Amino acid sequence: MKNTIEAALPADDLAGLSAAGRGHWLENLLGWRRHAAADLLASVVVFLVALPLCMGIAIASGVPPALGIITGIVGGLVVGFFAGSPLLVSGPAAGLAVINWELVQRHGLIALGPVVLMAGLLQMAAGSFRLGQWFRAVSPAVIHGMLAGIGVSIVGAQLFIMLDLKPVGNGLANLLHFPDALVAMGADLAAPRASGSAHLAGLVGLVTIGLMLAWGKYAPASMRLVPAPLVAVVGGALLAMALNLPIRYVDVPSNLLEGVQLTTIDSLRGAFDGTLLMAAVAIAFIASAETLLSAVAVDKLHNGPRTRYSRELFAQGVGNTLCGLLGALPMTGVIARSSANVQAGARSRGSTILHGGWLLLFVSLLPFVLRQVPVASLAAVLVVIGCKLINPRDIVKLAHFGKIELGIYLITLAAIVASDLLDGVMLGIGLAFAKLLYDLLHLETTLLTATPQRSAMLTLKGTATFVRLPKLAAALEKVPHDVTLHVNIRDLSYIDPACLELLEDWGERHRATGGTVVLEWETLVAKYRRRDRHTRQAVEPAGG
Incomplete structure (x- = not known):
């Protein structure tokens, strides 16, 4: 066991560790006696949260629920053992549901693995090359x-599934056609012999949403540990059972192995197709960014060990490699x-591992x-989660940084909804780089100038580099x-040696013609981070 784990870890996490240090790490990994009771209780709570989400995200991805559960099991039993963030729970994520759905719709379930x-x-390669921190630089x-774009797309698709209908396309198409679906449902209700079940599924979905929101707000203090998604799904299931509603229900095999879609050598060859390779890059990027951002958030919630980002990235790669071999959904830290x-x-990580065992x-x-469990109930849970991804506070926060940042946010959101996730993310990254280039x-x-006072004010704003020297x-x-x-x-963020030398030479000439230059020297030094004695003599400090 010890040799297997050590061989899997990135070199930076093993470098410098003594034999005693490695033994201590393995003791923390495998010895949970001090935390057994706390981790056991927490694992049950996480299991109750994860179970409906694993199935719901699978349905949102257009795959059988079993494939989402398999990902949750791998995230607990495998990734939990050597993750860089011990309290981070991994499993299928709503953030990847859109790209999963597009992949399956275009290329079939065989392309997923x-x-x-x-x-x-x-x-795994990124983790081995210690790139974990770089994914946080987006x-x-x-x-x-x-x-937010993922949230809108999830809501648009899940509204159809909540009515036992099939989504018609991407996020924009779903939002535009949903009113027509409501009209058709109303027409069915008005018919003398309505045989459609959309209104019944919709009723279960609305009850599920109501229960989820009410539990989150009005749950008794003693019951707060019971997760709202579980309460809502159980409530929806009880309603459907009590009324014996003819709606869609979750279909899981009696043997979980029946849901495994093993990746074969022939199907793997097809992954080198340009479109599928780009989809793999997109999943790797988005899953890594979401995982490491979640790890940052988790670190703020506790006082225990901090995240080792490259190790966490490598562990996620191991988990997704195994999920790919099993043909299951991709995972992230959620x-x-x-x-x-x-x-x-x-x-400790014992809770994460145990929750995978409970799922199994x-x-x-x-x-x-x-x-x-009605499919409509799981779709309703995803509708609420999708709405939470659209956070108005993010808009307010970005607006404080300027209209350009807000514009990048809105364009990225709109592109994802109108086209697809990959196009939207690539457009957003391109705009962010364009803004960076503009700032540089x-x-x-x-x-x-004030002629009577024989004075002038030159205000510099932005970045003074050799490119802007003219x-x-x-x-x-x-x-x-x-x-x-x-x-x-x-308001000058930086000045380089070329522009600094220009100010120096011009200042000397201006002094020679009877003029004076007043410049805040300490501020200039802070911009350039180098004190040059000759330049200091060429300009006169403010107040001097």
């Missing part, structure tokens, strides 16, 4: 826009299950219970020869 396997291998506008884990009192036992011993190259110069030189040439020039650099 090879693509997920390729994504897992990419994550622009917040792109991340929040991606989550904040909803992880926050429930922390709030339930989990103290439940679907192996009690599959008939899952067959009583943009320089504003404003010159104001613009700075042109502004300086407009300054009258014998005036006192005040140079305002408070």
